[in-house]
Amino acid sequence: MGVPRSPANRVAPSRPLSPRLGWFSWVDAVVAAGLLVLLYVVIRLGKDVTLSFAPTQVSGIDTDPARLPYYAGRSLLRMFAALGVSLVFALVWAYAAAHSRRLERVLIPALDILQSVPVLAFLTVAVTGFVALFPGSLLGLELASVFAIFTSQAWNMAFAFYHSLITTPRELDELSRGMGFSRWMRFWKVELPSGAIGLVWNAMMSFGGGWFFLVASELISVSNREYTLPGVGSYAGAAIVAGHLGHVGWAILTMAILVIGVNFLFWRPLTAWAERFKVEQSEAAQVQRSLVLDFVRRANWPRLLGRALAPLRETAGRAGRVFGVDDRPFLVDVRRRRAGDVLFTVVTLALIGWGLVSLVGYLAGQPAGLSIFVEPLLLGLATLARVVVLVAVATLIWVPIGVKIGFSPRLTRIAQPVVQILASFPANFLFPLATWLFLRTGLSLNIGGILLMALGAQWYILFNAIAGAMAIPTDLREAMDDLGVHGRRRWKRLIIPGVFPSYVTGAITASGGAWNASIVAEVVTFGGTTLTATGLGAYIAHATAAGDHPRLLAGVAVMSMYVVLINRLFWRRLYRLAEHRYSL
């Protein structure tokens, strides 16, 4: 019914014109040089990727700190390769799901499960697979590493883009069809821009999470073999084996610089640039700023480049017409459609059924038979207990602190980027140090494992508590002050309801991260000593190291099941509660 009315039609101030610069200024030179260097580095680092090696031998990592920049570059290259692959995957997957009624029914639930599967358990499978694919070359390992990082990023991004595709505003859909856009034009002019902000922010968050998998995948032992890729993660590993604490310190420093640098030089400019894709029609009060972007914008060549590329865009637009016109014809052949549906369903079910049958056959053929699932199910309870304790304790500690920070704009400005970086910093990097500490103090890994898992996971709770507290309107807080509502009553009436929705989001991420981390946190090594905790993570890690595929399969399946079930039974409900009752 209601007709949306915009309250006012104010004239927004026009944008400041950029100062007219000469055809080629020093800014251009610097930016161009920067790009040239980047290109060089990529080529230089890429050359070594195909270096041959014999998988049986631990490739040497030189722990000379002077080699660190090179290793850092290799690691970075992997991260960006994974980001690129994730982006392509996300676009294709989401597009297919959003535009095909049939595929949607398969792709979206699949994504939901994939998102809950402990990525680290895949790593070992991937390593064996890729190494077999490229025998005698580092390329297999590189691909396995890229794949591991990819699996930690792609699902989020695909979901984000899918969501924006299916919520394309109705008018834009009508515009596209009414004007006879080609499908390519609809994608390029409407769908991709509408989804850009969601994609960029999700990619940034996932990229932060990806460092963890980078470190995990650079140094890995599968089937009693050590696999090593040159990178910061493996450098730190080698330094620990060699017992050089100083070198470990350098590695940590390098890692910190990487995380912060990528944020400053890549993500900040990108998020600031993506502001132009805001659909909101009015100028926002707070905009993302980036020094780097401002600098690049002052240069002339991006504009010149844009003009030079115009013919290319034209050609792409024209070529894109082969994908057909965005139209929904009135007449659909119902019989043909029905037949297609049936065929699709039958083929899908047949494939899944065939897979299940062969899986059960495989497991039943093993000595343990199907009772192989009993042990991981029980061990899962131990890991579950750890995750629960972790989330509970982190909540008790970080929510009050987060609220304090979120209520103070000054503290927020300082704390938010710091927490974001802490969350990005790969916690497994610090595991060896913590292990050393456990060895010295004699703390059992059964307890210490919780600490290790918390090292990475807790920040999501803090981060979201801050965000939630910031979202509580100031006038509400002032009203509570006026009414003299303090202490516990204030928490109950204002703070908990206000922070809750955001907190739930953080807690889901934290618990998911903790499950994943258990695979590397329940078995740790320092020097020659190995500590093991009782839990599903350790079970999977052992199965991996021993190359025991049936157990690995059972472990991964059980862990996925735990995560999915807890998400469905617990977190989803809290989420609904948050949405309905507590949204401000």
Add this chain to the structure above:
Amino acid sequence: MTLLTVTGLTKSYAGADGDLPVLAGIDLDINEGEIVALLGKSGSGKSTLLRCLAGLIPPNSGTITYRGRPLTGANPGTAMVFQTFALLPWLTVQQNVEIGLEARGLPARERREAALKAIDLIGLDGFESAYPKELSGGMRQRVGFARALVVEPDVLLMDEPFSALDVLTAENLRGELLELWESGEFPTKAIVVVTHNIEEAVLLADRVVVLAARPYGTIRATYDIPLPRPRDRDSTDFTKLIDVIYQTMTGRDHGTPLPPPGVRAPAKRTPANTPLPAAGVDGLSGLAEILQRHGGRLDFAELTDELSLEVDDLLPLIDALELLGFAAVEGTEVRLTSQGCAFSEADVQTSKEIFAPAAIEIPLVRFIATSLANSVGGRLRAGFFRDVLAHHYTSEQVAEQLNVATDWGRYAELYSYDTLHEEYRLDPPPG
């Protein structure tokens, strides 16, 4: 010459029993050289009809032809102007205007020339390289016009193009549009404009088509407007036409006898044939108070002026008062009944006491209340009522009906609704 022809068009949306009609038996011609206004209450299917003309939604039966050829998909001879502008914020004004030509595969040079001409025509010079978010609402809608006109469609379709603008801007833009149309420079041959503003319809159109909402959208009446342009709002011909159309729209022109105040028609009313108007308790008691302040009676025109509301926002409120027996409509006048007077004067508690017995007479409210009384524990899931209503309403309409029934029932303290569990509960609980 006839550009668009609609014959026997019906359009339905899915309900539980199959399709529920939103439009039925529509016959309409759009001829060269005319402006046609589609007028009707909210939910009467104006936008749906317009989108059928554009070939954006397929009709369930009947045909739409463009220059004699039946449509099978998007209409090649139309272009649309949207209420919310629908501009692409990441493109400049010029790129936005060019987009239709780009879709047709025109080379860059030609696109540019045509776009600049349209920009010039519509008064957007100097804004070519601005982004939509830098523009005021009026300027944005100009971009919307330019974008539609640049492809030189035979028929320009507009869905409430001025209703998101403030009054002065709308007036100005409407004036310019008419001037352009009269000047003969206008690149289209006909205009179809959807509006819920009667005055706007009479100002713009050569022909006003009034759609009736219930039980489904049919053409209730068509009026030719022979007045010369520019039209004088204060002329007697103009106001007379407006009065006549007002009465048609509110459905009081067939001499349907009104039930005497306080006495309601016998119990044949059901949730299916008595839809609740989209009016909250706050709105309808506000309207009752205003009527009370003016001695209990007011003319439609006075009311719209007084409140500076569109009929579209006002009609549901009047319908609601009438349904509750708080007001009666005679001709173009709304009059409070004695109950209505009492309701508008009472304090909160008393007004609830007056509202409750009136509300329980409303079929849907009564249905919910009695179902709850007969259920175990006085609780029922909203899904139950949704299923029942789904036989008579589309899903969008079901949501709206339940919304209003919830609001009224809560205020009357007949039942409460728990959003989290999507559950209705008897209020107070039984036992």
